[in-house]
Amino acid sequence: MNLKKLISLDETQTEDCASSLSEKLKSDDVLGLIGEIGAGKTVFSRGLSKGLALPKEYSVTSPTFTLMNIYPCTIPIFHFDLYRLENIEDFSSLGIDDYKYQGAIFLIEWANKFGDQISRDLDIHIFHKSEDSREITIEAISQRGIDILNEWEYDV
Numbered sequence: 001m002n003l004k005k006l007i008s009l010d011e012t013q014t015e016d017c018a019s020s021l022s023e024k025l026k027s028d029d030v031l032g033l034i035g036e037i038g039a040g041k042t043v044f045s046r047g048l049s050k051g052l053a054l055p056k057e058y059s060v061t062s063p064t065f066t067l068m069n070i071y072p073c074t075i076p077i078f079h080f081d082l083y084r085l086e087n088i089e090d091f092s093s094l095g096i097d098d099y100k101y102q103g104a105i106f107l108i109e110w111a112n113k114f115g116d117q118i119s120r121d122l123d124i125h126i127f128h129k130s131e132d133s134r135e136i137t138i139e140a141i142s143q144r145g146i147d148i149l150n151e152w153e154y155d156v
Protein backbone atom coordinates (compact mmCIF):
# COMPACT_ATOMS: atom_id res chain seq x y z
CA MET A 1 0.00 0.00 0.00
CA ASN A 2 1.37 3.42 -0.74
CA LEU A 3 -1.45 5.77 0.15
CA LYS A 4 -3.76 6.06 3.12
CA LYS A 5 -6.39 8.75 3.41
CA LEU A 6 -8.47 9.74 6.41
CA ILE A 7 -10.52 12.60 7.75
CA SER A 8 -9.83 14.19 11.10
CA LEU A 9 -12.68 16.10 12.70
CA ASP A 10 -10.72 17.80 15.43
CA GLU A 11 -7.25 18.34 16.82
CA THR A 12 -7.45 15.29 19.09
CA GLN A 13 -8.20 12.99 16.17
CA THR A 14 -5.13 14.28 14.34
CA GLU A 15 -3.01 13.68 17.43
CA ASP A 16 -4.45 10.18 17.90
CA CYS A 17 -3.76 9.28 14.29
CA ALA A 18 -0.16 10.44 14.61
CA SER A 19 0.25 8.69 17.89
CA SER A 20 -0.95 5.42 16.39
CA LEU A 21 1.43 5.78 13.44
CA SER A 22 4.32 6.41 15.82
CA GLU A 23 4.09 2.80 17.02
CA LYS A 24 5.27 1.62 13.61
CA LEU A 25 8.26 3.94 13.35
CA LYS A 26 11.94 3.18 13.83
CA SER A 27 15.02 5.30 14.07
CA ASP A 28 16.14 6.97 10.83
CA ASP A 29 12.61 7.07 9.45
CA VAL A 30 12.02 10.43 7.76
CA LEU A 31 8.52 11.92 7.65
CA GLY A 32 7.65 15.02 5.66
CA LEU A 33 4.75 17.18 6.88
CA ILE A 34 3.10 19.07 4.08
CA GLY A 35 0.25 21.57 4.23
CA GLU A 36 -0.48 25.25 4.49
CA ILE A 37 0.04 27.41 7.55
CA GLY A 38 -2.34 26.23 10.26
CA ALA A 39 -3.05 22.92 8.53
CA GLY A 40 -1.94 20.88 11.53
CA LYS A 41 1.64 19.82 10.86
CA THR A 42 2.71 20.71 14.38
CA VAL A 43 -0.40 19.11 15.89
CA PHE A 44 0.53 15.92 14.04
CA SER A 45 4.10 16.19 15.35
CA ARG A 46 2.78 16.63 18.87
CA GLY A 47 0.63 13.51 18.61
CA LEU A 48 3.53 11.53 17.26
CA SER A 49 5.75 12.68 20.12
CA LYS A 50 3.08 11.80 22.68
CA GLY A 51 2.85 8.36 21.11
CA LEU A 52 6.55 7.96 21.78
CA ALA A 53 6.19 9.04 25.40
CA LEU A 54 7.52 12.60 25.29
CA PRO A 55 7.87 13.71 28.93
CA LYS A 56 5.13 16.18 29.90
CA GLU A 57 7.48 19.06 30.61
CA TYR A 58 8.36 19.32 26.91
CA SER A 59 6.18 21.20 24.48
CA VAL A 60 6.01 20.62 20.75
CA THR A 61 5.94 23.84 18.73
CA SER A 62 6.99 24.73 15.19
CA PRO A 63 10.76 25.18 15.14
CA THR A 64 10.25 28.05 12.70
CA PHE A 65 13.09 30.13 14.06
CA THR A 66 15.26 27.53 15.72
CA LEU A 67 14.88 25.27 12.63
CA MET A 68 15.12 22.17 14.79
CA ASN A 69 13.75 20.93 18.11
CA ILE A 70 14.89 17.71 19.74
CA TYR A 71 12.45 15.66 21.81
CA PRO A 72 13.68 12.95 24.14
CA CYS A 73 11.07 10.33 23.30
CA THR A 74 11.54 6.57 23.52
CA ILE A 75 13.02 7.05 20.06
CA PRO A 76 14.38 10.62 19.94
CA ILE A 77 12.65 12.95 17.48
CA PHE A 78 14.38 15.68 15.49
CA HIS A 79 11.66 18.13 14.46
CA PHE A 80 12.54 20.53 11.64
CA ASP A 81 10.65 23.41 10.04
CA LEU A 82 11.96 24.57 6.66
CA TYR A 83 9.50 27.42 6.23
CA ARG A 84 12.08 30.14 6.64
CA LEU A 85 14.94 28.39 4.88
CA GLU A 86 16.03 30.17 1.73
CA ASN A 87 17.95 27.33 0.16
CA ILE A 88 18.74 23.69 0.54
CA GLU A 89 22.36 24.39 1.43
CA ASP A 90 21.20 26.00 4.66
CA PHE A 91 19.44 22.78 5.48
CA SER A 92 22.52 20.74 4.72
CA SER A 93 24.56 23.05 6.86
CA LEU A 94 22.27 22.18 9.74
CA GLY A 95 24.00 18.88 9.42
CA ILE A 96 21.08 16.55 8.82
CA ASP A 97 23.58 14.00 7.57
CA ASP A 98 25.40 14.23 10.87
CA TYR A 99 22.15 13.50 12.64
CA LYS A 100 21.40 10.43 10.60
CA TYR A 101 22.22 7.06 12.08
CA GLN A 102 22.07 8.44 15.60
CA GLY A 103 18.92 6.57 16.38
CA ALA A 104 16.36 9.34 15.79
CA ILE A 105 13.16 9.85 13.81
CA PHE A 106 12.99 12.92 11.57
CA LEU A 107 9.85 15.07 11.27
CA ILE A 108 10.22 17.80 8.68
CA GLU A 109 7.58 20.51 8.27
CA TRP A 110 7.54 21.96 4.71
CA ALA A 111 9.72 19.02 3.58
CA ASN A 112 8.68 19.53 -0.05
CA LYS A 113 9.94 23.08 -0.16
CA PHE A 114 12.95 21.94 -2.16
CA GLY A 115 11.16 19.30 -4.19
CA ASP A 116 12.59 15.84 -3.75
CA GLN A 117 15.97 17.00 -2.56
CA ILE A 118 15.22 15.88 0.95
CA SER A 119 14.43 12.20 0.74
CA ARG A 120 11.60 10.96 2.89
CA ASP A 121 9.95 7.65 3.73
CA LEU A 122 6.45 9.04 4.25
CA ASP A 123 4.83 12.34 3.38
CA ILE A 124 1.90 13.45 5.53
CA HIS A 125 -0.26 15.81 3.49
CA ILE A 126 -2.74 17.77 5.59
CA PHE A 127 -5.47 19.63 3.79
CA HIS A 128 -7.50 22.23 5.65
CA LYS A 129 -11.12 21.47 4.74
CA SER A 130 -13.04 23.56 7.25
CA GLU A 131 -12.39 25.11 10.61
CA ASP A 132 -11.89 21.80 12.39
CA SER A 133 -11.80 19.16 9.70
CA ARG A 134 -8.68 18.05 7.88
CA GLU A 135 -8.06 15.53 5.14
CA ILE A 136 -4.89 13.65 5.97
CA THR A 137 -3.17 11.68 3.24
CA ILE A 138 -0.21 9.54 4.17
CA GLU A 139 1.90 8.77 1.16
CA ALA A 140 4.70 6.23 1.07
CA ILE A 141 7.72 7.56 -0.79
CA SER A 142 10.24 4.78 -0.15
CA GLN A 143 10.03 1.01 0.25
CA ARG A 144 10.36 1.58 3.99
CA GLY A 145 7.33 3.90 3.76
CA ILE A 146 5.33 1.17 2.02
CA ASP A 147 6.32 -1.28 4.74
CA ILE A 148 5.15 1.12 7.46
CA LEU A 149 1.78 1.63 5.77
CA ASN A 150 1.32 -2.10 5.26
CA GLU A 151 1.87 -2.68 8.97
CA TRP A 152 -0.33 0.14 10.12
CA GLU A 153 -3.99 -0.52 10.71
CA TYR A 154 -5.89 2.56 11.66
CA ASP A 155 -9.48 3.67 11.43
CA VAL A 156 -10.85 6.85 12.93
Ligand SMILES: Nc1ncnc2c1ncn2[C@@H]1O[C@H](COP(=O)(O)OP(=O)(O)OP(=O)(O)O)[C@@H](O)[C@H]1O
Pocket: 008, 009, 010, 011, 012, 013, 014, 035, 036, 037, 038, 039, 040, 041, 042, 043, 044, 062, 083, 109, 131, 132, 133, 134
Ligand atom coordinates in the same frame (compact mmCIF):
# COMPACT_ATOMS: atom_id res chain seq x y z
N1 LIG B 1 -8.63 18.38 12.82
C1 LIG B 1 -7.61 19.18 13.19
N2 LIG B 1 -6.34 18.71 13.11
C2 LIG B 1 -5.30 19.50 13.43
N3 LIG B 1 -5.40 20.78 13.86
C3 LIG B 1 -6.64 21.28 13.97
C4 LIG B 1 -7.78 20.52 13.63
N4 LIG B 1 -8.89 21.29 13.82
C5 LIG B 1 -8.45 22.48 14.24
N5 LIG B 1 -7.10 22.50 14.35
C6 LIG B 1 -6.31 23.66 14.74
O1 LIG B 1 -5.52 24.05 13.63
C7 LIG B 1 -4.27 24.57 14.08
C8 LIG B 1 -3.12 23.79 13.48
O2 LIG B 1 -1.94 24.44 13.85
P1 LIG B 1 -0.49 23.86 13.60
O3 LIG B 1 0.43 24.74 14.37
O4 LIG B 1 -0.43 22.41 13.85
O5 LIG B 1 -0.32 24.14 12.03
P2 LIG B 1 0.98 23.98 11.14
O6 LIG B 1 0.55 23.24 9.94
O7 LIG B 1 2.09 23.42 11.94
O8 LIG B 1 1.26 25.52 10.74
P3 LIG B 1 2.67 26.27 10.48
O9 LIG B 1 2.97 26.13 9.01
O10 LIG B 1 2.37 27.70 10.84
O11 LIG B 1 3.75 25.67 11.34
C9 LIG B 1 -4.29 24.49 15.60
O12 LIG B 1 -4.70 25.72 16.12
C10 LIG B 1 -5.35 23.41 15.88
O13 LIG B 1 -6.00 23.59 17.11
Ligand SMILES: [Mg+2]
Pocket: 041, 042, 061, 062, 109
Ligand atom coordinates in the same frame (compact mmCIF):
# COMPACT_ATOMS: atom_id res chain seq x y z
MG1 LIG C 1 3.99 24.06 12.40
